[in-house]
Amino acid sequence: MIVLKSGEHDYRVVLKSQDQKPFRVTRIECETPGVRDLASSAEPALSQVVEVKGDPKPGSGRGVVSIFTDHPTLxxxxVPFIVLD
Incomplete structure (x- = not known):
């Protein structure tokens, strides 16, 4: 879970392959206004860092960042998140 503060902040989520198979992040989606995501690397690797750029408004509540990969099993x-006022 990611805990976001209202106002502009950056957060990092690290994804690690438990089966030692390299993977790539293919796309990221989030329907909450003010929450944007960028994958930091397009190259296959055993771990990937996803940067969450947040400028959520107070009262945004909860949401989910959906991260899509090319990993064969996942x-x-x-990733759920909550916005603290």
Missing amino acids: SKIG
């Missing part, structure tokens, strides 16, 4: 990862 193509979608849902």
